[in-house]
Amino acid sequence: xxxxxxxxxxxxxxxxxxxxxxxxxxxxxxxxxxxxxxxxxxxxxxxxxxxxxxxxxxxxxxxxxxxxxxxxxxxxxxxxxxxxxxxxxxxxxxxxxxxxxxxxxxx
Amino acid sequence: xxxxxxxxxxxxxxxxxxxxxxxxxxxxxxxxxxxxxxxxxxxxxxxxxxxxxxxxxxxxxxxxxxxxxxxxxxxxxxxxxxxxxxxxxxxxxxxxxxxxxxxxxxxxxxxxxxxxxxxxxxxxxxxxxxxxxxxxxxxxxxxxxxxxxxxxxxxxxxxxxxxxxxxxxxxxxxxxxxxxxxxxxxxxxxxxxxxxxxxxxxxxxxxxxxxxxxxxxxxxxxxxxxxxxxxxxxxxxxxx
Numbered sequence: 634x635x636x637x638x639x640x641x642x643x644x645x646x647x648x649x650x651x652x653x654x655x656x657x658x659x660x661x662x663x664x665x666x667x668x669x670x671x672x673x674x675x676x677x678x679x680x681x682x683x684x685x686x687x688x689x690x691x692x693x694x695x696x697x698x699x700x701x702x703x704x705x706x707x708x709x710x711x712x713x714x715x716x717x718x719x720x721x722x723x724x725x726x727x728x729x730x731x732x733x734x735x736x737x738x739x740x
Numbered sequence: 741x742x743x744x745x746x747x748x749x750x751x752x753x754x755x756x757x758x759x760x761x762x763x764x765x766x767x768x769x770x771x772x773x774x775x776x777x778x779x780x781x782x783x784x785x786x787x788x789x790x791x792x793x794x795x796x797x798x799x800x801x802x803x804x805x806x807x808x809x810x811x812x813x814x815x816x817x818x819x820x821x822x823x824x825x826x827x828x829x830x831x832x833x834x835x836x837x838x839x840x841x842x843x844x845x846x847x848x849x850x851x852x853x854x855x856x857x858x859x860x861x862x863x864x865x866x867x868x869x870x871x872x873x874x875x876x877x878x879x880x881x882x883x884x885x886x887x888x889x890x891x892x893x894x895x896x897x898x899x900x901x902x903x904x905x906x907x908x909x910x911x912x913x914x915x916x917x918x919x920x921x922x923x924x925x926x927x928x929x930x931x932x933x934x935x936x937x938x939x940x941x942x943x944x945x946x947x948x949x950x951x952x953x954x955x956x957x958x959x960x961x962x963x964x965x966x967x968x969x970x971x972x973x974x975x976x977x978x979x980x
Binding site: 652656657660672687688689720734 | 779783793836837842952973975976978
């Protein structure tokens with residue numbers, strides 16, 4: 634890795650251009666929050682009523698936090714970031730309903 | 741298959757792919773296997789303790805503890821230049837996964853499959869095509885692979901060989917076409933997409949992966965062509 638990497642949380646890190654990805658990019662972090670795979674969690678937007686799986690949402694990830702936006706109206710649904718404890722913190726935004734998929738059956 | 745923690749991994753092989761991409765095979769002793777289309781997170785730790793994490797699509801599928809990644813260099817990226825330029829066999833890193841149930845092909849689904857890859861977006865789609873090739877009775881596949889030029893195509897030789905395995909391949913070139921190319925050169929258009937993709941009345945399922953702009957425009961074109969939006973699954977990994 635580059636020895637000149639910016640430290641997380643610094644102004645230099647915050648100035649990094651946000652990566653415009655999707656909900657699939659934050660599934661690793663969300664394994665610390667949800668017991669099921671988060672990509673199939675259905676989110677309903679409180680602002681516009683659109684619903685769909687978290688994997689299909691728009692995500693802006695700038696290393697400080699990942700902002701999960703409604704793909705239809707761009708309202709912020711969730712903000713996911715690292716807590717000081719080292720765990721994951723999740724701020725709920727314009728989410729009217731969150732439905733987790735049924736856990737996979739052992740077959 | 742949900743995995744919470746970080747798993748130790750070691751680089752087993754580093755193979756050349758294109759001028760700016762490599763294929764990495766990681767030996768992950770505790771890997772539980774993965775479905776075609778899933779991804780993992782890689783965590784690198786520098787000598788000073790600084791850590792960086794990124795998600796990478798997996799080109800391999802099924803049981804087994806060797807995980808194959810195709811990694812393209814993201815200019816000014818923090819993790820990919822290390823993985824495409826510096827990493828060597830024997831290097832240690834950590835992975836978390838497999839991740840994702842949304843962007844996964846279900847071999848039991850009889851619907852025809854339309855794959856649309858932009859650049860290194862081929863990686864998870866190749867895992868699906870490999871799984872298809874190993875399942876003779878599965879649904880038919882079509883792959884539209886958009887690259888800047890033939891030299892920019894990751895897994896080019898393997899994709900060429902997919903033709904005999906139940907996967908119809910169509911190439912699209914956005915900058916330079918190889919000599920003798922009869923098609924057009926340029927961004928994906930409604931005409932070029934509908935010329936090669938399954939018609940909507942076959943009720944196909946589509947998987948589209950690549951840079952954000954490419955994926956959004958290709959997914960829009962599929963929906964305009966009559967595809968069910970809920971059956972157009974996308975994975976966007978940044979860029980313009």
